[in-house]
Amino acid sequence: MSELRALCFDVFGTVVDWxxxxxxxxxxxxxxxxxxxxxxxxxxQWRAGYHPSMERVRKGEVPWTALDSLHRETLDRLLGELGxxxxxxxDREWLNLGWHRLSPWPDSVAGLTxxxxxYIIATLSNGNVRLLVDMAKGAGLPWDTVLSAELVHxxxxxxxxxxxxxxxxxxxxxxxxxxxxxHNSDLVNAASHGMQTAFVARPLEYGPGQSRDTAPEHQFTxxxxxFEELARKLGA
Amino acid sequence: MSELRALCFDVFGTVVDWxxxxxxxxxxxxxxxxxxxxxxxxxxQWRAGYHPSMERVRKGEVPWTALDSLHRETLDRLLGELGxxxxxxxDREWLNLGWHRLSPWPDSVAGLTxxxxxYIIATLSNGNVRLLVDMAKGAGLPWDTVLSAELVHxxxxxxxxxxxxxxxxxxxxxxxxxxxxxHNSDLVNAASHGMQTAFVARPLEYGPGQSRDTAPEHQFTxxxxxFEELARKLGA
Numbered sequence: 001m002s003e004l005r006a007l008c009f010d011v012f013g014t015v016v017d018w019x020x021x022x023x024x025x026x027x028x029x030x031x032x033x034x035x036x037x038x039x040x041x042x043x044x045q046w047r048a049g050y051h052p053s054m055e056r057v058r059k060g061e062v063p064w065t066a067l068d069s070l071h072r073e074t075l076d077r078l079l080g081e082l083g084x085x086x087x088x089x090x091d092r093e094w095l096n097l098g099w100h101r102l103s104p105w106p107d108s109v110a111g112l113t114x115x116x117x118x119y120i121i122a123t124l125s126n127g128n129v130r131l132l133v134d135m136a137k138g139a140g141l142p143w144d145t146v147l148s149a150e151l152v153h154x155x156x157x158x159x160x161x162x163x164x165x166x167x168x169x170x171x172x173x174x175x176x177x178x179x180x181x182x183h184n185s186d187l188v189n190a191a192s193h194g195m196q197t198a199f200v201a202r203p204l205e206y207g208p209g210q211s212r213d214t215a216p217e218h219q220f221t222x223x224x225x226x227f228e229e230l231a232r233k234l235g236a
Numbered sequence: 237m238s239e240l241r242a243l244c245f246d247v248f249g250t251v252v253d254w255x256x257x258x259x260x261x262x263x264x265x266x267x268x269x270x271x272x273x274x275x276x277x278x279x280x281q282w283r284a285g286y287h288p289s290m291e292r293v294r295k296g297e298v299p300w301t302a303l304d305s306l307h308r309e310t311l312d313r314l315l316g317e318l319g320x321x322x323x324x325x326x327d328r329e330w331l332n333l334g335w336h337r338l339s340p341w342p343d344s345v346a347g348l349t350x351x352x353x354x355y356i357i358a359t360l361s362n363g364n365v366r367l368l369v370d371m372a373k374g375a376g377l378p379w380d381t382v383l384s385a386e387l388v389h390x391x392x393x394x395x396x397x398x399x400x401x402x403x404x405x406x407x408x409x410x411x412x413x414x415x416x417x418x419h420n421s422d423l424v425n426a427a428s429h430g431m432q433t434a435f436v437a438r439p440l441e442y443g444p445g446q447s448r449d450t451a452p453e454h455q456f457t458x459x460x461x462x463f464e465e466l467a468r469k470l471g472a
Contacts, residue, residue, distance in 0.1 A: 066407075128404070128407075130405060133358075144369045144373065145381050145382040148404075164387075169365065169366060
């Protein structure tokens with residue numbers, strides 16, 4: 001086993017609570033504008049549009065499009081489908097940039113701060129660079145650097161995304177880099193490139209009654225309850 | 237003029253004192269190994285090999301090669317040419333990784349820390365990502381993210397490097413990003429892509445008697461004596 005030097009983190013769901021954050025922001029906008037709507041449903045469907053929208057880019061049906069733009073297209077479609085009226089261009093843009101303002105899980109900042117003392121910590125996310133940097137500044141996520149699908153114009157699980165982390169953080173040595181994620185599939189992909197893997201369950205990511213990714217379904221390098229336990233297990 | 241959101245910094249010479257740092261490290265290695273040599277000459281010639289080695293990549297004479305490897309090739313050649321014997325593989329590797337351990341100019345950390353409160357701060361350097369991340373961790377440089385020639389496999393002044401910063405930090409808006417450098421040519425190139433520019437002279441970068449880049453030679457957005465003055469002028 002290579003000496004571990006760097007950890008790269010999936011972000012949406014693994015580091016930040018996109019669902020809770022977006023529902024709170026949408027509800028506050030609705031209150032401010034006097035619009036009643038099922039904001040939970042909007043957010044759940046918004047996220048449900050995430051993979052299909054990236055799939056169109058992956059398949060080459062549309063040219064490279066940053067996640068901010070995919071989010072905005074999905075949002076505009078959903079506001080129409082759900083009959084949510086009264087949001088002007090500035091409101092929609094503010095709502096869309098809500099992805100730049102997501103809140104971390106309670107253990108994220110403390111765990112990352114500990115891990116940073118001993119390892120390089122970076123994102124490896126489908127979020128665009130600016131989204132990830134804005135989020136880090138707002139939430140106090142102490143990344144050493146931000147790696148993003150935007151840098152290779154390919155979305156995870158494209159091999160180029162994992163190879164980006166291996167080249168840039170591991171200096172070509174896959175085992176020097178560990179992927180940390182709350183999603184089994186992300187880790188299975190990372191492992192297929194030789195990376196180390198850590199599973200951290202986030203059983204509330206999709207709200208109460210979540211059925212997917214509540215436990216590790218494969219043999220990963222490490223399993224931890226949260227980032228503080230991850231730091232402990234990694235001696236940080 | 238676009239609203240300024242992000243600053244990206246040239247690193248070698250602008251943020252860190254490569255010459256003083258490398259001479260001190262080489263001298264300490266020489267003392268430790270009992271090797272007498274003109275370490276200043278080695279370092280000056282090492283840096284003199286920087287542009288020619290990148291030029292071979294730029295012209296396509298060799299495939300993409302990260303700066304660490306270019307540095308190592310130049311170092312090995314120079315140790316032979318200067319007749320410096322007695323450095324084994326581990327010594328050479330340690331010396332080469334000296335570029336990961338460069339010390340900042342006295343105002344760098346304080347100025348960046350102020351600027352980070354108001355702006356995104358990032359590198360835009362020919363150093364590879366790992367070099368820049370290691371340096372930041374060692375020197376306490378508080379980058380929001382690290383942008384590097386390695387991410388586009390092209391060395392500055394290739395247009396792809398400046399466009400990387402404009403795409404990722406400015407979300408496509410060149411004027412939202414300011415290039416900060418101690419080198420006139422870097423800023424002239426950045427300006428040609430529509431970026432804002434700030435010149436900070438580093439009159440000791442090349443040692444006493446430096447003749448190049450001691451003053452701005454073009455019309456830049458800003459000129460500052462050091463990073464603290466830059467922060468003041470930018471209201472940070």
